[in-house]
Amino acid sequence: MSAPATAAEVQTIAAARLLREARSVFIGVGRPSTAAILARRLYNPELVLIYESGTIGAKPRHVPLSIGDGELAETADAVVAVPEMFNYWIGPGRIDVAFLGAAQIDRRGNLNSTVIGPYEAPKTRLPGAGGAPEIAASCGEVVVVIPHGRRSFVERLDFRTTVGFGDAPDDRARLGFRGRGPTAVVTDLCLLEPDPETKELTLTELHPQVSVEAVREATGWELRVAAEVRRTAAPEAEELEALRGLSAR
């Protein structure tokens, strides 16, 4: 018998399950990438994986370390230049789902991956925007995969790198965005979804053995909780085994 699922594994599997019906998913490095590769392996063999390096329809057997590993180019249906990727594929909203990470998220699903502290004299300089602002604006929907804690779930972002729902429910429409924005935030504790009216992130599903209180405790704002909170189905043996078989080369 294999070891029980860690919180991180539950998070990855819960994210992967969201891709059962998707046609195409845009992914970066790390846990979002693992989740999408797992989804293609387990639930959705036709799922088209798209990396900002230009690989469309990559079929990695392992989780690549970078978004530009050779295996991605070698197994892709098509490989395009970076300007084409952003102009012809991402910008026009051709991709169903984007999986994104971030260092900070706020209650409206806005993301920070730029700096902790003031921009001109940052305490921590983070990598920066990458493709996230336009990906989040244009893809059909966004799933944020992020660890849950008071450092990441903050009342106020130090920097708004990427717009989730902005400051108000109609901000995306006002900004002319094509996509629906964040439809789920998957953490190592739970799943949050935007309230249909206010677009505020709302706890809708708890991972096994996690309490509402634990999620509140790890959230830097006063958390909204759905009237009925679902419970994430515990990872199946097959899911865990597949996930563990994908470890990065």
Place this chain on the structure above:
Amino acid sequence: MSAPATAAEVQTIAAARLLREARSVFIGVGRPSTAAILARRLYNPELVLIYESGTIGAKPRHVPLSIGDGELAETADAVVAVPEMFNYWIGPGRIDVAFLGAAQIDRRGNLNSTVIGPYEAPKTRLPGAGGAPEIAASCGEVVVVIPHGRRSFVERLDFRTTVGFGDAPDDRARLGFRGRGPTAVVTDLCLLEPDPETKELTLTELHPQVSVEAVREATGWELRVAAEVRRTAAPEAEELEALRGLSAR
């Protein structure tokens, strides 16, 4: 012994000779294309032939009927999409010389390839602009290859499809054009070059056996003639033979 050169052959050879020093030439169909292929064959084997179909460095053995014949793609150093051709290659002025034709030309080297008669109710509908306006604006210099006659050499164009020197010597600068504009007009009678000051086309070289009077007669405006008019060197046997060997498939 071969037949003597026709006026059209002298024209083509005179145009080809202008490419002795060029690195790259942009060409369309017809006589300009023949001239450039001949130049590569005879005088300048490194000459890079570029067609708006996207073929860069094509090496045709025969004059292609269209700018997209298979031989052009098969022998090219690189083949690019049409947006890339215009945006990355023509627009930024990467090409030394452009060979263009037209139905009408005026004394400032402006060209009409759109309509004879009024635009809304044309007497003759011509093919239209194609790549000419941007090619003429951006390439290092333009050589116009055109038959000489009062229907083509007109006082006033029915439509200005392509700017040579516009209406005044500084018009190209005012319009923000990169290239120097028409540096030569090669006809079946002569060669005209712009006056350095006024940019008005000036007869500078007569083909063998052609008189200044004959050129005046065939020109629809009062022709400027250079103080010293050169005489085109008669085609060499080798030039004629090479030209006749290139006939379109």
Place this chain on the structure above:
Amino acid sequence: MSAPKSLSEAIADLVRDGDTVALEGFTHLIPFAAGHELIRQRRRDLTLVRMTPDLLYDQMIGMGCARRLVFSYGGNPGVGSLHRFRDAIENGWPHPIEVEEHSHAGMANRFAAAASGLPFAVLRGYRGTDLMRHTRVATIECPFTGEELTAVPALDLDVAVVHAQEADRDGNVQLWGIPGVQKEAVLGARRSLVTVERLVDRLEPRPGGVIIPGWVLDAVAVAPSGAHPSYSLGITERDNDFYKAWDAIARDRDAFLAWMEEHVIAGGGDR
């Protein structure tokens, strides 16, 4: 994308009277078979968009499919005039058509803007010409340098039809040789059809190969020699003799109609 369809079914499904349609292919890979099917299905009031109308639009205009033509070069390349195109504009036969013309650079950028989901594109072009006053372009100022440039509006395409060498059974397409603006046309249109020379089990990437994934296409149809008299590099050759012969056929209305009846209408779907 579902499995490949017959060409007649694909055209019936995707193209409606009044649509704005681009059948693209720059000299190479011109989708003649699809255009002939549009003629046979008697589509009307189309806005026909192509950089180079070529013989295909000459035929479609002459057969009365077009209400409007958007183009940048309307000649028979290396041969001369497109007589049906001229007859429509000069004499309104078989009926008058509207014309919107651009330069190649402008059209290429209009396709690229459509593929990018942008409302316009910027280029250096049109300036100083009479074209500027007779077509849809605008002057735009660079917000950084103050320089004046030209904006062209994105094409607004209902349907794009292109021809390619091959597709696999999932509808992924590969073309090679002169790529023209085919990718831009397909990505810039609401609906898209690719006709192909042949189906293969697996696309083998080629030098110069452009691959268009099946999931951005609406239909693939097999049409062997479907680019004739244009060509599919590596499979068929450009029929330059036909391009030359077309001049005499198209010059005369009756000769044209007779040719179309014999070779396109009566010829059915299996040319």
Place this chain on the structure above:
Amino acid sequence: MSAPKSLSEAIADLVRDGDTVALEGFTHLIPFAAGHELIRQRRRDLTLVRMTPDLLYDQMIGMGCARRLVFSYGGNPGVGSLHRFRDAIENGWPHPIEVEEHSHAGMANRFAAAASGLPFAVLRGYRGTDLMRHTRVATIECPFTGEELTAVPALDLDVAVVHAQEADRDGNVQLWGIPGVQKEAVLGARRSLVTVERLVDRLEPRPGGVIIPGWVLDAVAVAPSGAHPSYSLGITERDNDFYKAWDAIARDRDAFLAWMEEHVIAGGGDR
């Protein structure tokens, strides 16, 4: 383009102190050998432009080559931080650097505008973010629809350096695999250098091959394994272990300097 040069000669000829330089390659084909030569030749006050600074600019920043950094994603992909990049920004070591940051979409379009000789490009992007207030972009209105979009200024590059798999003896270059923005960088810069894995007598076009004619390049230099720890698809593999090991090396200033001294400075030109 003349015949291939040595890398040290090419760098000495083409790159001057104070230049704006893009060493490009999106994860794949990163021109490490050329960057190391810049470090050995002690170039100073460079404006370093790259979408993804990666380990290469971490090294160049840490060795004091950079006055300014223009980028869109400054991480060690899949590993974590670029510690020298952070140390320069957070603590001004070895000296403070200026930063201008963009999104990938913005940077890609800035490269494309430079390659097109245009002063700016238009995209849907940046809107609603704090980036807009901290970088060089502008709002621009579509002259046809009135929609507001974002303009980014073209990059103004003195020199572009890219790595490719092969060149022929006339300096024509072919690269394949992930093409990134290399063509745009080369076409968008005043001067350009391509380092290659190998010289061949004749370029054999490959699937996915991008060919850059020698006549748009200023120099080609042979640098086998010149992308390590990045890679040249089909010839070398990405050294993911090195990317992971770099985290510990770069975290400490002394460890970093010792590593650079041993592997780059003392290592000379023949890595």
